[in-house]
Amino acid sequence: MSIDLPTGDTVPLFGLLVRQHRMRIGLTQRELADLSTVSVRAIRDLEQGRARRPRQDTVRLIADGLRLGARARADLESAAGEGRTSWAVKAGYEADPPAPPFAIDVQLGREPETAVIVDELATGAERLVTVVGIDGVGRTRLAIEVATRMHAADRTPVLWCPVTGPTSGDRLSTLVRAAADQLLGDSTHPADGTDAIAALVEIVADRPPLLVLDGVREVAHPGRLVQLLRDCPGLRILVTAAFPLGVPGERHFLLNPLAVADEGEPFDAHAPAVRIFMERARRYRPDVDPDARETALIAEICRRLDGIPQAIHAAASWLVVYDIATLHHCLHDGPSGLLHHLAGPDGGTSLRDALERRLSTLPTAERDLLDALCGQGETFDLAEVMALTGRSLPDSGRAVRALVLRGLVRPWYTGGQSRFRILHLVRAAQLCALDVRV
Template sequence: MSIATATDEDVPLFGRLVRQHRVRIRLTQRELADFSTISVRAIRDLEQGRARRPRQDTVRLIADALRLGPRARADLEAAATEGRTGWAVKAGYEAGPAAPPLATDLQVGREAETAVLYGELATGAERLVTVIGIDGVGRTRLALEVATRLHTTGGTPVLWCTLAEPAGGDRLAALVRAAAEQLLHPGPATDDIAALVETIADRPPLLVLDGVPATADPGRLVTLLRDVPGLRVMTTADRPLGLPGERTFLLNPLTVDETDPAGSPAVQLFLNRARRVRPDLDPDPADLDLMAGICRRLDGVPGALHAAASWLIVYDLATLHRCLHDDPATLLNHLTSPDAGAGLREALERRLAGLPAADRDLFEALCRRGDSFDLTDVTTLTGWSLPDSGRAVRALLLHGLIRPAYRAGQAWFRILHTARAAQLCAASIRG
């Protein structure tokens, strides 16, 4: 009888060693159980890999029953240590629901979006959600708000992994990061994914992968969702992941209400950020009108509003308003404020450069034409059929370069001022 089996590679080293030593001295599982005072089921589960984290007293009893010498006992204890490390991670995870990071700023004007995503994930109606939108629109902040609400209202464990930041944290965070790298990049699978599955299987969490890169190959996420039935995954990314069952959530910029500019989410957010620079700021109606104009010019993109507000350390409101309306290059220059930690100009340029040629040509033509359009304008401009025009407009929407609106029951679209400025600047450089 051969000691090796077809499934040996799936069994941890400890289980393989126990079986090898037992067979070597011609003991049955029942006999080893009698000598060690451990149940037959426990012996079987260890040898078959169903139990992977033996306790210290279990290791001692088995080593005594197998009559191992000093070296063999040390090897068995070393193999068990790996299992106990995993057991400690699982025990820590199950001791209390893991929490998302603490928010460092206030979320403004996203109650509807938060409620929709919270409802879908809380009920399990959606298990894989990808939040997309233009850079600076607040994808991470929305994901954090949804994750926090799930954690605080339902006790859902939240495993949060920011992919753009260096790995760090405790052993659970390190495991999540290592598994995330394996989930999103091609190559041989490692034990990290298996260890994550075993850790979370009894208490499925919300797994948040923040900042999935365009180069990711996330096919293993589908397998992970299959292996852990109660798991929910939320990602933030530049574009949809293209996976079966994925729910793509397009996050649009904040709005400026024409009838009540001062009460608009975009203006409220801008005022909040402005007071970080000018705590004494007490806007009168004329100031609020200027703020509304600034917010419209910046399309209500939170990252752009943060960057612009940081310039109030130098400008007054009227000067900032004038600078942002002077010309496209000046507008973009004010989105690279180091104080705001934003590089939206570079992000916009990368996004435009990444467009397929046909979509880039269409966007350039639309920018030359004006700042709003409908599907009829696209068919007239290109000569394409209505379905082809709809496909192209959808691509621009998913790239975050335009935003939808509805007027008298008819859909139309507005080009973001920031995206149009980036396109016009790029065209002038090429010209």
């Protein structure tokens, strides 16, 4: 297979795969040359398309140097023996539209959000939707559900690209990753000169897919996404990101944590957050059968964890060593104790690290405002922000909106008035960070 460039040149898929695998494991061309005993010049020529028909022993040596598994090695060997066959990928794409990843768990409590996004993308009312929200809230899981429903409804092709994670390694996934790197990165084309975006458009133009870019951190040149939508009418793009990308025409979809009862209010034992806790708890203690008092404590645990699914998962895993009352006590024993229990008993800290990383990278003005608000309490309104900062109402509204779209603050409507609540986990992390800075 080869990728067609606008100039009429071609870069064989073999060269693209070699470069993709080499960069995935962090090797330079010189390091691959040393491992494979193939010359640096030969590797460079293959990656740049100047050498098009590698010998069988060269393919074997490069595959050995890259430490490829059986499937990836077979793909590499197949690519080495092919000529100009990009039509084969296109034919396979159209005959068997790719599907999204399989979800291993049931999504709870997200039916309204799922239905809205599916409707907007399926009807074409929106073509670029970015799901934003705090880490652990379930952005990826929601994207899988949306993509699954669209694929099931009319076999919409789904091109799933985990921006910071591994792909499946097949030819189409490799091309999608190269196009995503080109869309989101600084350079116009990858180092090998391949225009992966143009190649992708050629393959999918007759049957536009849903392109899912999962875990986007930033977009260096927003105009490339806009141009892709123009070049491929009918294409829909679903993005999951920490905050909006700033792309013209982007639809921001804020994914809030699951609803939980406010302190002192009646709780629903069948609420999604409570059900998630119980489902996860029974993985560790199949015999758990809470009475009415323990169920109330579970509802309070979910409230303390802001209804964030991944935080609930982490806390429930502590039932390996705690009873429900002890877990409840630990989560209410100060900010550091709350943050500590974002890790399971095995010590994993991914959610806590992600939260602290997000707070540490806030623009100075937003971090200062959050510091000040955390010192005032859990809830506030715009009048309090104005009094606290001396800013005008529009400026205060913009500042709070930025915190809301980052998932750090949650809107709260009562008595016809807008109020806002700082998430417990955010407030705990910010207070701990303040102690460190002091």
